[in-house]
Amino acid sequence: MNVSQEAAVSATFAREAGLPRVPLPTLEASCERFLAWCAPLLTAEERAETEAEVAAFLRPGGPGRVLHAALEEYDATEGVHSWLDTFWPYRYLGRRDRIALNANFFFLFQDTGQDQLDRAAGLVAGALNYKRQLDEGLIAPVEQRGVPQSMVQNAYLFSTTRIPGVPLDTVRAPYSDRAPGPSTARHIVVFFRGGMFRLDVLGEDGTPHSLDEIEAGLQAVTKADVHTAAADRVGHLTTMARAEWAAARDALIARGPRNAGTLDDIETALFCVCLEDLVPEDTKATCDELLYGDRGNRWFDKAVSFVVYADGRAGINVEHCELDGTTILSFTDALLGTAPEEHARQSGARSQGRPVPRPLTFELDDTLRARVRSAAEAFAAYGAATATSTVSFGDFGSTAAKALGVSPDAFVQAAYQLAHQRAKGHLGATYESIATRQYRYGRTEAMRVVTPEMPAFVAAMDDPAADRDTRRAAFRAAATAHVTRAKECQAGDAPEQHLWELELIQRRRGGELGITEQPALYRSPGWLTMRDDYLSTSSAPSENIQYFGFGSTSSKCIGIAYVLLPDRFNLYLSTPLPVAGQMHAFADRLREAVAELRELLAG
Incomplete structure (x- = not known):
């Protein structure tokens, strides 16, 4: 939408035109990040297959080059606020x-x-x-x-x-x-x-x-x-x-x-x-x-x-x-x-x-x-056919996490991964919404929580041979990697929405651009696995609300809406009914994981 001239002169909207534009990553950077982001969830064979499709997408004259050039042209068009202007409506x-x-x-x-x-x-x-x-x-x-x-x-x-x-x-x-x-x-x-x-x-x-x-x-x-x-x-x-x-x-x-x-x-x-x-x-x-x-x-x-x-x-x-x-x-x-x-x-x-x-x-x-x-x-x-649950921690919040020397969001996201592993026996793609409103017409960026350090941390926590120092070091590494990735997403250095918009351009304009078929990248194990949510997470910190909630995003996904405040931590979980047992197991394991991590870091 275009905020009218009448609105633009008001103080509320006056800064909009002066905000920096959402940066458009290079095609190479997004492909490189995509491979890094999906790798922890793939087998060696799946990684090799995905790498081959990325190479085909990136080749000179390949579909990725053509689609990205079209996006660059759109981003430079007068009146366009962001290369995401068309992405959000679609x-x-x-x-x-x-x-x-x-x-x-x-x-x-x-x-x-x-x-x-x-x-x-x-x-x-x-x-x-x-x-x-x-x-x-x-x-x-x-x-x-x-x-x-x-x-x-x-x-x-x-x-x-x-x-x-x-x-x-x-x-x-x-x-x-x-x-x-x-x-x-x-x-x-x-x-x-x-x-x-x-x-x-x-x-x-x-x-x-x-x-x-x-x-x-x-x-x-x-x-x-x-x-x-x-x-x-x-x-x-x-x-x-x-x-x-x-x-x-x-x-x-x-x-x-x-x-x-x-x-x-x-x-x-x-x-x-x-x-x-x-x-x-x-x-x-x-x-x-x-x-x-x-x-x-x-x-x-x-x-x-x-x-x-x-x-x-x-x-x-x-x-x-x-x-x-x-x-x-x-x-x-x-x-x-x-x-x-x-x-x-x-x-x-x-x-x-x-x-x-x-x-x-x-x-x-x-x-x-x-x-x-x-x-x-x-x-x-x-x-x-929807199962839900509330989980409340009256004795834990962001103050307690900071006292342990860790980012509160990194703490709870690590706890989610540990609880998911113990409830379901494996990790899975995890989405976290990251706000990017510091940009003109900015909304959110899609972060993928499973960094390479996250599985290593989860494995260490359940390895009988791992001592306390090993587990603590694994947690610190995972928390640091989480904060780094979150900052990258906030800065617009993230691959998913960029590559997704290229896919949408092919759907809308493929004929005129000479890309008549969906690039095989979008059917690769990496793309399909990275975006197949097992956990979909978002936070809403406010003293004025008790709970925040939304539905899950797939047939096996648990939606996690959380309110993390200095003195409390409330979650609303939702999932399709067939996953209800796993969701309740996840809630139980999460209570244990928060207590276990607090004890680990306090020692």
């Missing part, structure tokens, strides 16, 4: 399976003791204050260790909706050619028992309603005499695979003008608030509901949906295509770090009369109702 908007559970992520907020409507009103007030600050350019650009970070993703926090399509989805958002500048919407969409309501939370002049009025409007939603039959809960359709949902959306629009108007209300809404009439039995169940709770009470395509349970517990479900965890962390920290009353005061909120919720309904026929029912049933089955 990576996220190009996925054809369902995004609910598979792509969206959640945060479970800290409890406040408020009741449901008080909590929900406070979240609305905080979000409206953040929007006011964003619109006025008052959100200061984030800095990490003094280095300014890209703020572009903030443009997608409000009135942003993913629109299903074939073969790619699109995004409807402000700060775009279609809607230059900030969102002018004054309403949110509130879900309750599968019913949808439009609630205007800003007055005609853009001033927020008072906290009491927002709460009264939410209460009116829960008291409304509207019963939405299960087959009329169109939110279920957002759980479908993307092309199927696109066809259903077209059918909705073709059914009658009311449906197009309702979709417009949903898609332009500032955000969603999902009020639940249930109280999850425990923290894990609360997390599960945030990840894939449905009952037609969600619109998973919406960028931001606050979910508030009957007992006042709350969290957020986020559509991932334009928003990463780091941006949502800043947003939620701003929301939760200030009292709702102060948010209301700062935003200029005032009494304007209680906002009256307006039911949002669709005109459906039997065919559309059948689609809603089948979508609901299929997603319920998909959720039931």
